[in-house]
Amino acid sequence: xxxxxxxxxxxxxxxxxxxxxxxxxxxxxxxxxxxxxxxxxxxxxxxxxxxxxxxxxxxxxxxxxxxxxxxxxxxxxxxxxxxxxxxxxxxxxxxxxxxxxxxxxxxxxxxxxxxxxxxxxxxxxxxxxxxxxxxxxxxxxxxxxxxxxxxxxxxxxxxxxxxxxxxxxxxxxxxxxxxxxxxxxxxxxxxxxxxxxxxxxxxxxxxxxxxxxxxxxxxxxxxxxxxxxxxxxxxxxxxxxxxxxxxxxxxxxxxxxxxxxxxxxxxxxxxxxxxxxxxxxxxxxxxxxxxxxxxxxxxxxxxxxxxxxxxxxxxxxxxxxxxxxxxxxxxxxxxxxxxxxxxxxxxxxxxxxxxxxxxxxxxxxxxxxxxxxxxxxxxxxxxxxxxxxxxxxxxxxxxxxxxxxxxxxxxxxxxxxxxxxxxxxxxxxxxxxxxxxxxxxxxxxxxxxxxxxxxxxxxxxxxxxxxxxxxxxxxxxxxxxxxxxxxxxxxxxxxxxxxxxxxxxxxxx
Amino acid sequence: xxxxxxxxxxxxxxxxxxxxxxxxxxxxxxxxxxxxxxxxxxxxxxxxxxxxxxxxxxxxxxxxxxxxxxxxxxxxxxxxxxxxxxxxxxxxxxxxxxxxxxxxxxxxxxxxxxxxxxxxxxxxxxxxxxxxxxxxxxxxxxxxxxxxxxxxxxxxxxxxxxxxxxxxxx
Numbered sequence: 283x284x285x286x287x288x289x290x291x292x293x294x295x296x297x298x299x300x301x302x303x304x305x306x307x308x309x310x311x312x313x314x315x316x317x318x319x320x321x322x323x324x325x326x327x328x329x330x331x332x333x334x335x336x337x338x339x340x341x342x343x344x345x346x347x348x349x350x351x352x353x354x355x356x357x358x359x360x361x362x363x364x365x366x367x368x369x370x371x372x373x374x375x376x377x378x379x380x381x382x383x384x385x386x387x388x389x390x391x392x393x394x395x396x397x398x399x400x401x402x403x404x405x406x407x408x409x410x411x412x413x414x415x416x417x418x419x420x421x422x423x424x425x426x427x428x429x430x431x432x433x434x435x436x437x438x439x440x441x442x443x444x445x446x447x448x449x450x451x452x453x454x455x456x457x458x459x460x461x462x463x464x465x466x467x468x469x470x471x472x473x474x475x476x477x478x479x480x481x482x483x484x485x486x487x488x489x490x491x492x493x494x495x496x497x498x499x500x501x502x503x504x505x506x507x508x509x510x511x512x513x514x515x516x517x518x519x520x521x522x523x524x525x526x527x528x529x530x531x532x533x534x535x536x537x538x539x540x541x542x543x544x545x546x547x548x549x550x551x552x553x554x555x556x557x558x559x560x561x562x563x564x565x566x567x568x569x570x571x572x573x574x575x576x577x578x579x580x581x582x583x584x585x586x587x588x589x590x591x592x593x594x595x596x597x598x599x600x601x602x603x604x605x606x607x608x609x610x611x612x613x614x615x616x617x618x619x620x621x622x623x624x625x626x627x628x629x630x631x632x633x634x635x636x637x638x639x640x641x642x643x644x645x646x647x648x649x650x651x652x653x654x655x656x657x658x659x660x661x662x663x664x665x666x667x668x669x670x671x672x673x674x675x676x677x678x679x680x681x682x683x684x685x686x687x688x689x690x691x692x693x694x695x696x697x698x699x700x701x702x703x704x705x706x707x708x709x710x711x712x713x714x715x716x717x718x719x720x721x722x723x724x725x726x727x728x729x730x731x732x733x734x735x736x737x738x739x740x741x742x743x744x745x746x747x748x749x750x751x752x753x754x755x756x757x758x759x760x761x762x763x764x765x766x767x768x769x770x771x772x773x774x775x776x777x778x779x780x781x782x783x784x785x786x787x788x789x790x791x
Numbered sequence: 792x793x794x795x796x797x798x799x800x801x802x803x804x805x806x807x808x809x810x811x812x813x814x815x816x817x818x819x820x821x822x823x824x825x826x827x828x829x830x831x832x833x834x835x836x837x838x839x840x841x842x843x844x845x846x847x848x849x850x851x852x853x854x855x856x857x858x859x860x861x862x863x864x865x866x867x868x869x870x871x872x873x874x875x876x877x878x879x880x881x882x883x884x885x886x887x888x889x890x891x892x893x894x895x896x897x898x899x900x901x902x903x904x905x906x907x908x909x910x911x912x913x914x915x916x917x918x919x920x921x922x923x924x925x926x927x928x929x930x931x932x933x934x935x936x937x938x939x940x941x942x943x944x945x946x947x948x949x950x951x952x953x954x955x956x957x958x959x960x961x
Contacts (some may be wrong), residue, residue, distance in 0.1 A: 334950060365952040448849040449797075452804045455842045459811055462838070473831060474811075474819050501892060504923070505885040676923030677934050680916055683892065687899060688912075688942075692952065700900035704893050711889070716800040734834045744830035 286413065286635075290643025291339050294651055295593075296788055302339050302345040303648055310350020312490030315358045316678065319499050320367040320614045321351035322724075327682070328492040329622050330689035337626040338641045342648040345602075346618055349401065349652045352556065352594055353660060356393045360587075361668055362388055369556030369597075372564040372590035387522035392584060392761055393591045394661045395526070396538055400402055400592030401653040403542035404549070406598035409646055411550070418640075420634040420721045424607075424739040426534040429760035432732045434610040436764050437552040438722050440771045447771040450722045453713070457726025458733070460485060461755035480698040487621035490727055493703040494720050495614075496686040498710035500679050505711070507605050524661065534588040537567055545593030549600020552612040556594040556601075563593030605630055606642055610729070613631070617728050624728075712759035798853045807848035843847030891922045907957025913937045 293299060306328070324347045328605040358378035359734050373393065378390035408705050422430070434459075439450035456734045461476045462653030464484025475481040540561040548559035567589035568579050579586045589776035601612045609631030611617035625629050628638055635642050660667070710720065824830050886954035896920055902911040916935035925931060946952045 426850065446843060449800060451845050452800070452842065452849070455808075455838055456804070458837050458841065459808075459835070462835050469824070469831045471821070471831040472817055473835065474814055500941045501889050504892070505882065505889050578793065587879065602908060658939045670952030674925065674930075676920055676925045677930070679923060680892075681934075681938070683919065684916060685897060691903070692833065692946075695953075698905050700903070701897060704896040704900070707896070709892060713800075716803075730834075737834075738829050741829050747823070 286639055287409070287641055287647070290396070292644075293640050293644035294342060294647035299339050299644070299648065300340050300651065302335075302343040303651045303656050304638060304659060306343045306346025307350040307353075307660060308651055308667075310347035310352075311357070311656075311660055312350075312368060313347075314351030314354025315565070315671060316354075317666065319455060319503075319682070320355070320641075321348050322618055322721075323490065323499050324348075325494040325615060325618050325622075325684075326488070326496050327685055327689060328490075329488055329618075329625075330692050332622060333625070333693060335351050337628055337638065338644040340622065340626065341641055341645045342651075344622065346652045346655070348598060348615060348619075349567065349595065349649075350660070351392070353397055353597060353656050354396070356591060357668060358388060358671060359456070360389045360393060362671060367556075369560055369594040371557070372560040372753040373587060374592075375564065375580050376583045380556070380587065384522055385582070387524040389582075389587060391524040391526055391661065391791040392530075392534065392587055393750070394657055394664075394716040395593035396534070396541075396588040396688045397595040398653045398657045399538045399657075400542045400595035401599055402650060403539075403548040404596035405646065405649040405653070407543075407546045408602060412606050412642075412646065413635060415603065416632050416635045419608055421499035422632065422756065423745060423754070424736045425757040426755050426760065427608075427753075428740050429588045429757045429764065430608055430610055430759035432727050433760055433767065434552045434604070434612070435722075435726060435729060435765045437767045438613070438725050438770075440767045446717065446719065447593050447774070450717050453718050453720070453722040454726040457723040457728075460490065460723075461474055461727050461730025462734075465736070476562055479695060480702075485702070485727075486694065486699070487618075487625070487724075487728055489699055489703055490706065491618050491621065492686045492690050493706035493725060494710045495702060496682060498709040498714060498720075499683040501707060501711055502714055503675070504679060504731055524731050530584055535674045536586050537585045537588045538592045540566065541572075541589045541592035542596045545596025546600040548593070549597030549612070550629060552604055552610060555615075556597040559593040559597035559600075560590035563589040567769070595653075602645065602649075603717055604642060606634060606645065607632065609634070609732075614724050617721070619730050621724075640671075641731055699746060707757035720761065735782040748763060751754075792796075793857060795853060798850060801846045801849035801853065805843055805850065808839050808842030812836065812843065813953055815839050825836040883918055886923055892919060895919055897924065903956050904955045907960065909943055912959065 294303075297703040309328070310321065310324050313319050314321060325344050328344055328347050332343055335343070352367060352369055354368035355365055356377070359370045359374035360381050363374050363378040363381075365371045365374050377389045377393065380386065435454050439447055439454055461484075463481060465472055465475075465482055472482065482760070495535045543558075544563050544566060545559040548562060549555060561595045564586060567585050568576060570587065571579065571583075575583065575585070598615075601616050604612045605616045605620060606611045609620065609629060620630055623641075628634065628641060687700050687703060691697070691705060713720070713723075740750045741748070743751075751761055752756060752776075811836075815832055815838075818832045818835065820830055820832065895915060898918075899911060899915045902914070905911075908913075913935050916938065917931050920931055920934060924944055925934075942953060
């Protein structure tokens with residue numbers, strides 16, 4: 283492990299990569315701060331840039347953007363009560379009341395310290411857990427992967443917001459269906475191309491990610507009359523002092539410790555991620571608080587702010603565990619990263635540690651670097667970055683559209699892709715209006731090919747029999763887990779009294 | 792019966808899955824492939840069946856929900872939930888702007904190779920800003936021309952990526 287760590291340090295601490303982390307954190311913070319735009323959009327916009335650089339630098343840049351976007355989301359939650367991303371909704375519960383009391387600076391500083399601690403503690407866990415899990419997963423075969431992929435796909439639906447389980451399953455299936463467009467890799471047969479040459483290679487994942495997230499989020503922000511817009515116009519946020527007293531630090535240290543552990547483990551679970559982690563941590567902290575302290579929750583409690591902030595960053599690090607070790611993303615964001623890695627020709631999973639150790643280790647090390655950058659550089663600059671909130675939206679929206687379109691065009695040099703993007707953007711807007719969530723779609727789309735390949739291989743290995751499902755203990759265990767994950771929310775869906783569960787009007791993670 | 796977002800969504804997905812399923816059966820197979828356990832048609836067929844089943848289940852649940860709801864409440868409180876759930880929440884002007892921007896994207900696709908990157912992008916940005924209500928000539932100029940020139944210079948001069956000069960001029 284020490285050798286790997288050294289390799290990671292060497293790669294991540296090269297001048298070029300440090301600059302990438304800094305750049306990534308800045309861009310991420312900026313985009314994450316804009317209400318409605320989340321880390322998936324931020325990362326998708328970076329992908330065309332990363333094609334020109336080597337894979338480890340690309341991953342480092344994207345990891346930086348990821349943290350930056352979460353941190354940026356916290357900033358807008360605290361300053362204008364408009365969470366940029368779903369993972370920071372819980373931050374606004376106590377962060378915004380603090381800002382109203384004139385303690386915005388303190389709230390931002392606490393958010394940054396908590397994020398830093400959460401991210402760093404989780405990175406240590408990742409350092410220990412990832413290589414260990416990668417070693418175990420080396421013994422996995424196609425049937426196990428098939429089962430794991432099924433688990434990943436069902437879990438994201440199961441953890442979706444209340445009342446939208448069936449909708450998430452539909453979106454996952456839609457993603458899987460889209461993944462079958464193009465030439466079948468195994469047999470060479472054309473599927474769903476309708477004679478279009480441009481569809482022979484299938485639909486590029488970048489195109490789907492850009493149009494379903496970046497484009498549709500930008501366009502939705504025009505359609506949706508957001509109260510945030512009005513707030514943004516009025517408020518040139520007063521940040522104030524960034525200092526925390528010793529007593530205050532002492533109060534939140536145990537909270538940060540607890541929330542880091544919780545956040546990391548929730549993040550590791552496929553499909554759970556930062557949003558659930560932050561709400562769970564907030565709930566846990568409120569339950570643990572004394573009756574007197576409880577009253578303060580929702581009115582500007584420091585513990586209430588530190589808990590979700592720590593947990594969401596810890597969960598971000600946690601979500602890298604299944605991505606790096608099994609090649610199975612646990613969230614929309616890591617799914618986009620998986621797509622980017624595959625575009626480099628790198629297959630994340632157990633072989634990553636052996637075939638591309640520099641990518642594996644540099645991502646882990648860059649998490650520390652990213653956290654330090656956020657704390658040391660971003661925090662003092664927050665009053666200036668916060669001015670992004672007052673930038674004219676009409677300019678930003680058009681520029682986001684331009685960068686999304688040109689990003690996809692620069693990879694394929696085919697204007698048909700731009701037409702397809704417009705089409706998918708329209709579909710995505712329709713789906714968003716009907717309260718469908720996009721993360722399961724992208725996950726289904728990216729995992730669809732792998733699912734088919736592994737099932738095909740498993741069937742070949744077992745002479746066309748599906749007995750692999752029960753003959754291999756690992757496969758059987760994972761499949762039982764999958765069924766459990768599927769049954770529990772389905773029962774709830776069948777029993778529910780009120781199925782009007784609505785998606786939060788914020789970007790997904 | 793009320794028309795809710797859930798029902799519309801489930802119905803659309805059901806129709807989509809049915810069409811997808813129809814085309815899944817049209818995927819050509821190699822001679823003899825039909826005797827194999829797993830073919831190019833297998834997954835698409837499976838997805839279509841699953842898609843139709845899940846959509847039907849969602850639709851059924853919404854209808855049952857509706858019947859229950861109708862029994863419990865007076866008919867006058869039965870407001871169209873599509874309105875309730877937020878279509879009214881959206882801005883009419885926003886819709887027009889959004890549609891115009893989608894049209895603008897198609898314009899960009901058509902002109903990018905014909906007019907060339909620089910001209911086409913500058914016009915895309917300026918029209919986009921205009922659609923969203925920016926009227927100051929200074930802002931329109933500075934947020935488009937320098938951005939495009941700098942982007943073009945980075946791409947072509949620094950990174951050596953070819954950007955179309957325009958079929959019209961060549």
